[in-house]
Amino acid sequence: MSGDEEPPPEVHHYEDRGQVPWDIQNYWSQRYDLFSKYDDGVWLTDDAWFGVTPEPVATKIADQIASSAPTDRKVLVDAFAGAGGNTIAFARSGHWKRVYAIEKDPAVLRCAQHNAEVYGVADKITWFQGDCFEIIKSQLKDLAPYSVLFASPPWGGPGYRSASVFDLRTMEPYSLKTLYTEFSLFTPYVILYLPRTSDLNQLAGMVKDNSPAPVMHYCMRGASKALCIFYGGFQLF
Numbered sequence: 001m002s003g004d005e006e007p008p009p010e011v012h013h014y015e016d017r018g019q020v021p022w023d024i025q026n027y028w029s030q031r032y033d034l035f036s037k038y039d040d041g042v043w044l045t046d047d048a049w050f051g052v053t054p055e056p057v058a059t060k061i062a063d064q065i066a067s068s069a070p071t072d073r074k075v076l077v078d079a080f081a082g083a084g085g086n087t088i089a090f091a092r093s094g095h096w097k098r099v100y101a102i103e104k105d106p107a108v109l110r111c112a113q114h115n116a117e118v119y120g121v122a123d124k125i126t127w128f129q130g131d132c133f134e135i136i137k138s139q140l141k142d143l144a145p146y147s148v149l150f151a152s153p154p155w156g157g158p159g160y161r162s163a164s165v166f167d168l169r170t171m172e173p174y175s176l177k178t179l180y181t182e183f184s185l186f187t188p189y190v191i192l193y194l195p196r197t198s199d200l201n202q203l204a205g206m207v208k209d210n211s212p213a214p215v216m217h218y219c220m221r222g223a224s225k226a227l228c229i230f231y232g233g234f235q236l237f
Contacts (some may be wrong), residue, residue, distance in 0.1 A: 007043050011043045011107055012043070013043055013044075015043055017029075027101050040118050042115050043114045043116055044083050045107050055089070058089035059089050061069065061193070061218065062092070068230070073147060073187075075143050076095075077149045077150070079150065080151055081102055081228040083108055084101070084111065084112030084116055085114040087221075088119045090150070091116065092119065100128050100143070101125055102129075103129060104129070109127060109207060137186075147186065148232075150192065154174070155171060155195050158168075166195045166199060167202070168194070168198055176194075177206075180206045188232040189234070191229070191230050192228065195214060198227060211233045214229070215228070215231060216230070216236065
């Protein structure tokens, strides 16, 4: 993939504020938090800006998963790869024999593939375009005994931004129950990246065997950006 390659029409690399649509200007002003190599030619669709995990957070999550996952689990599946922020961090950790990344939107997947090239980790990642639930059941099913699954799903739904406690039953298009039920059929080792106000009782309610399910908040500049819950018995402490 050439560094001089032109992006598809719906994909952009904005170089100055005057090019940026008004509704993503705040995100563009934080572009180096999202991708430290932004100026090296990172690609994003306009919608993809909203779903990128800030690079320091993605790196911390990747390090924690690598250090706490069972030693016989050497495959990382990223179920909602987006523009590649988390996927790239997993590949850069050097821990996994292979990272498998799934993205439904072909234009966003194109961004993720390009951005992995920018970060020099494209050879460590296998990409899939399509529905993550179907791909896990069909194309990745043989990897289940060796896999850890990470998911940063869409956070749509009423109350995500305004509620003091976010009802994960209303999260769209996938509720917490749908995510956990589907992913835990593939592997017990599931990490979900969710809004910082997520209902902790609902998260705990998914645990059926009294195994520990630690929750970690990830902060930047003194403010929580999001949380992860680690299902399956990760040894974080």
